[in-house]
Amino acid sequence: MKTLTSITKNIVLTTKKRVGPAIPSVKTKKKDVVKNKTIQSTNKKSISIYKWNDLNKSINKVYRYPTDGEINEANYFFNSSKVDFAWANSDPDKLFSLIDRIKHPKPEVLFLGRSNSGKSTLLNNIVTNLHSNSLDRVAKVSKKTGFTKTLNCFTIGNKLNIIDTPGYGQNSSVDQGDLVMKYLKQQKALCRVFLLISAEKSINKWDSSMIDFLSTNRIAYDLVFTKIDKIKHLDSFKKELKDQRLDELPIFPRLILTNSETNKKCLKRYGVDFLRSVILESCNLSKKKL
Ligand SMILES: Nc1nc2c(ncn2[C@@H]2O[C@H](COP(=O)(O)OP(=O)(O)OP(=O)(O)O)[C@@H](O)[C@H]2O)c(=O)[nH]1
Numbered sequence: 001m002k003t004l005t006s007i008t009k010n011i012v013l014t015t016k017k018r019v020g021p022a023i024p025s026v027k028t029k030k031k032d033v034v035k036n037k038t039i040q041s042t043n044k045k046s047i048s049i050y051k052w053n054d055l056n057k058s059i060n061k062v063y064r065y066p067t068d069g070e071i072n073e074a075n076y077f078f079n080s081s082k083v084d085f086a087w088a089n090s091d092p093d094k095l096f097s098l099i100d101r102i103k104h105p106k107p108e109v110l111f112l113g114r115s116n117s118g119k120s121t122l123l124n125n126i127v128t129n130l131h132s133n134s135l136d137r138v139a140k141v142s143k144k145t146g147f148t149k150t151l152n153c154f155t156i157g158n159k160l161n162i163i164d165t166p167g168y169g170q171n172s173s174v175d176q177g178d179l180v181m182k183y184l185k186q187q188k189a190l191c192r193v194f195l196l197i198s199a200e201k202s203i204n205k206w207d208s209s210m211i212d213f214l215s216t217n218r219i220a221y222d223l224v225f226t227k228i229d230k231i232k233h234l235d236s237f238k239k240e241l242k243d244q245r246l247d248e249l250p251i252f253p254r255l256i257l258t259n260s261e262t263n264k265k266c267l268k269r270y271g272v273d274f275l276r277s278v279i280l281e282s283c284n285l286s287k288k289k290l
Pocket residue numbers: 042113114115116117118119120121122140141142143144145146147148149165166167168226227228229230258259260261262266
């Protein structure tokens with residue numbers, strides 16, 4: 001596997017048809033605790049949640065873990081908040097004139113990542129009540145790589161925005177890439193970017209150049225590993241993480257491990273409460289302000 005430092009830094013971020021931080025493991029209210037002791041997965045051998053929790057703790061040592069109260073607060077907010085579709089846009093001129101007209105913009109976080117890394121699915125998992133039997137499908141999801149074509153903004157509880165973006169890499173376009181880059185540079189209300197990496201695929205040159213872009217432009221970001229249900233061997237995953245030498249990055253991001261509920265085969269969400277809590281913290285929405 002290539003290390004981040006070994007990958008050239010001046011990769012153009014927008015090409016046609018390219019080929020290709022901290023908190024769970026804390027106790028939550030009994031009703032919010034995932035019932036199964038393993039992450040139900042596409043693998044025959046599931047890795048226990050306790051092992052994932054241990055890994056989460058050990059890779060996020062530089063960050064303070066949220067307290068039970070913070071986790072409960074985040075779960076309460078996302079479980080009870082209404083989700084409103086705010087806008088979808090693929091035209092930078094129209095988008096920025098729309099944004100400029102908003103007098104009091106809401107704090108925002110944005111999901112970024114390669115096509116098919118699970119951005120839209122994770123957004124749905126974040127906004128779906130933990131006690132719900134079915135997933136809210138506010139963002140459209142597909143097996144087809146490069147499915148989301150526009151920037152899509154969702155307002156949660158009238159307090160904060162989550163932006164879903166078109167993926168970069170396979171089946172992406174120059175225009176989509178330009179739009180996302182412009183947005184990242186210009187949106188002042190943007191509080192944090194979550195860069196999604198499919199855990200089974202690990203970081204590639206495009207992710208790496210994106211990390212570079214975020215660092216260079218001083219945009220706060222964390223890395224979110226998705227699809228951990230696809231990991232068969234925890235030790236090899238740990239080794240791969242270590243080999244990436246993420247600790248050599250100028251600012252060490254949180255590494256958030258997640259698993260989304262997608263269908264009947266993959267029923268359990270993991271890391272959602274952690275991510276929810278980081279989203280609230282990033283948007284500076286403390287208890288008093290909610
Ligand atoms: N097993 C598993 N599959 C997942 C998970 N998250 C997403 N998927 C699947 O991955 C595929 C892509 O998911 P999307 O959410 O559409 O990915 P995306 O990043 O929004 O993709 P683009 O819109 O193309 O950029 C879908 O088939 C999802 O069901 C996960 O945690 N585990």
